[in-house]
Amino acid sequence: MLKLEPRREPSRLMFYLTPFLAIVLTLAAGLLLFRVLGKPPVAAMQLIFVEPLRSLRGLSELLVKATPLILIACGLALGFRASIWNIGAEGQFTIGALSGGAVALAVYPATGWWLLPLMSLAGIAGGAAWAAIPALLRTRFNASEILVSLMLVYVAVLLLGSLVHGPLRDPDGMNFPESRIFQTALPLIIPGTRAHIGFVVALVVAGVAWLLLERHIIGFQIKVLGQAPRAARFGGFSDTALTWLCFLVSGGVAGLAGLFEAAGPVGQLVPALPAGYGFTAIIVAFLGRLHPAGIVLAGLLMALTYIGGETAQISMSLPSATTSVFQGMFLFFLLATDVLVKYRPRWIPARPAGAPAAPAAAKPSAPVVAARVEA
Amino acid sequence: MDLLANVLISAMIAATPLVFAGLGELVAERSGVLNLGVEGMMIIGAIAGFAAMLATGSAILGLFAAMAGGALMAALFGVLTLTMRANQVASGLALTMFGLGLSALWGQAYSGRSAPPFPRLYIPGLTDLPFVGKLLFGQDGLVYLSLACVAGVAYVLTRTRVGLILRAVGENHDAAHAIGYPVIGVRYLAVMFGGAMAGLGGAYLSLVQTPLWVERMTAGRGWIALALVVFAAWRPLRVLLGAYLFGGITILQLHSQALGVKIDAQLLSMVPYIATIVVLVLISRDSARARLAAPACLGKSFHASS
Incomplete structure (x- = not known):
């Protein structure tokens, strides 16, 4: 199973990398969402995230x-x-x-x-x-x-x-x-x-x-x-x-x-x-x-999601709330991937059922005060 | 007399979604998790319930769908804050934003459609009694369910082993873990219970109270439910009391217009929000007492060292 191991030091690399990871994941989730809604996914995403950048009007609205x-x-x-x-x-x-x-x-x-x-x-x-x-x-x-x-x-x-x-x-x-x-x-x-x-x-x-x-x-x-x-x-x-x-x-x-x-x-x-x-x-x-x-x-x-949402509203008749779906997803994925800054994911092979449990995975035998990690 | 009975009945109807959502959030918070996404879970419950009711024709199935929708949203919050240990305040906000957006996207096809009126209890003889008849015996089933939920949650929290474990996890997760209770598991269940209840509260709006689907129809009730939990000092019976108080204020505001009191409608609409702030100040003023009432591990992430 996948276990999270606390890092000694927060990872600088992950600190800067996770926002980009969150963006990629949001885009992927957006494709999936449009697919479920029965709208052409790639076209919709292009309308929201690329189209506004292709005109002076779009760029100025961005500002x-x-x-x-x-x-x-x-x-x-x-x-x-x-x-x-x-x-x-x-x-x-x-x-x-x-x-x-x-x-x-x-x-x-x-x-x-x-x-x-x-x-x-x-x-x-x-x-x-x-x-x-x-x-x-x-x-x-x-x-x-x-x-x-x-x-x-x-x-x-x-x-x-x-x-x-x-x-x-x-x-x-x-x-x-x-x-x-x-x-x-x-x-x-x-x-x-x-x-x-x-x-x-x-x-x-x-x-x-x-x-x-x-x-x-x-x-x-x-x-x-x-x-x-x-x-x-x-x-x-x-x-x-x-x-x-x-x-x-x-x-x-x-x-x-x-x-x-x-x-x-x-x-x-x-x-x-x-x-x-x-x-x-x-x-x-x-x-x-x-x-x-x-x-x-x-x-x-984020300004791009606003303008893209408006564009999608006009040309694909998606509700303006599409914007807040994307904004919510951005924050979700950012918060989720943030775990990588403080923790290192490690794959620990699952033990076959019935095998003696390793002490680390067993219930704590002594009432040691567990380290508390505050977010 | 009749007017008073009507005011009381409509106050109860206005309060019921708050009772459901507030009670659910109370359970989540007693387990140590602060979920600010109540508004998002409520609105998803409202649209899920409405969509399922239109698809199946059954309001009961709609209510179940609403609970499932709310619980799913809560599970999402759980994955973020319990598994990924993300900040609870930010995750709750994300949940609200996501829920409001997703419900609008999903509900686009349903806007303007209405649901059949929800049946009300009728007991021949009793319901026909003057004044108390309709008040006590003529409400819709969910009002009674909400009262039963209050009693049930109060009983479970204070009188049962399950309640004891839940409170132990919320008060001191390290100690609860050391004894061998699954802290994260308990919290998942509590948060998902909160989500299901919030979903039910949302469905009450879209299936019983109005009954139709309108974008953003929860209109801040999720936030009031959150404030109610603080108002109630984390006690179920006081959530009921607080919710009825808020329901009463909302209805008074409507009736004062009907009675010809000349106050700007928008200024009157501020009353519930200002009342929340006033109450919040009154109960938090004594910091020692407020700290005693709040679960000690509220809002803190848990990570077992062993």
Whole structure:
């Protein structure tokens, strides 16, 4: 039978190899899935993963979708490294778009060079404030940040819906639940497409995140808190301060991502603004190994599944949810193959039934405390 | 009087999927596994049950298919977290995402189709009693099944050997392993029980409550079920209490609109989520007590050294 043997040192090779292994396995599983569904497998896969890369429009859309993913995932990576689970980036994204957009609507019809920076600041502040709620409840009342941040996603989405139905609705707009179109838009980086300056900002944020995580004492403290909480306590690192930092930073960038989405490709506030980037960014963070460089690559790949999903929706009438099937599979296979980083698979020939059991396979005879491996 | 009875009945109907899913997750968590994929297992149960019911014409077979679907999803989670020792939080999220996507893909052919109404209990005489008649004797069979499940899980956990083993595995997996209990095996069973129950909860939505298939029809109930387990401090009877409380809030929100209370529907829809947060804060505030209530090995991977 196949047995897993702990490695003395985590394998560096496997650490970098398993994301690619996960991609290959996902593609294989995708072929199988389409086959079961009775769609031409190769054609469907080509439509999703190759077709978008063959046109300028597809490539520029890739940057549009990758922008929020990279931004949010860089923020989340901070917390995930410290085992602080902000699952509610989707809510912070929504509130960021809402507060940034509200600024534009409040000063309407005034506009100028100052408006976009002001909206961005409001977006960051909104996202950070929304993330401050789980941070406060975690540090002050010990409430699970997973559940609190997640519940707040629903609250945020409903709040956006309620406000664009009410106070923020376009007064000249036929009663549609939409705000006015903003009087300013993000500068484009590729003329004639929707690719905007936000992608450049996302790359800068990834660079800053790299400095913070790999070159700054805070990055070290975060890593210790995540991998050895006791050591962090002995080292005198404040659990509370790091939790706050991780939530405020990840909430702030998620808010900025939301504002970019509202002020960039969408151009106004609509109820359908939160499109799941906050959840997909969690996969991006893991697929990118919680490392900013990896996150940029993983963000582009996940963006591809979005665009490919849309293409498949139009030309093969597959539901848009095809995207989340692929995203779920990516994460599955990544998590599954991750076992190879810490463990070495070994083939141990099965003993014929009735043969005396080797002591290693028998029930433990002495009550030795088994080594516990924490994920 | 009639209005009150109706409100109570609809509150029970709203609560029943939460009872099933919450109870299943409770068992999984008592064995030490935190499965955040309840939402994904519920939605797979909803579509599996609906598809099987349309294919066979039998709602009962639909329910079994839903349980099988949920349990299969849970087994997938088990392979990841128990065999491959992957992170439970991330695996649960992946399970939810995968389940939501797969159900939409699978349910594409079923969207807009509806199921025949699920039969309700009718006992001549008893069901016709004023006020209590329909409340106690006129519900659908699954409501009674959910109550029986609560009693059954409570009994098994506290009064039987099986329950003792399950709790031992959840409280201290090293000690349980040293005595010779199959930690991983027990956890597989507990997680799959949780999946089957979540599937049943999902099928309650698509076969009884609405009864039709809509993409993403679980609408966050899986997450509320997770919160319920914490709310209940890992006790089955309190899961029931909590679920009915949430069901009541949901229904009050609907009825307040009917009664002409002028509040924005979207603001009212926030109530269950905010209530979850408030309750979470109330029960976690006392960290010592919260830690006593939670299974000590919750969320930790197990690897036997020998």
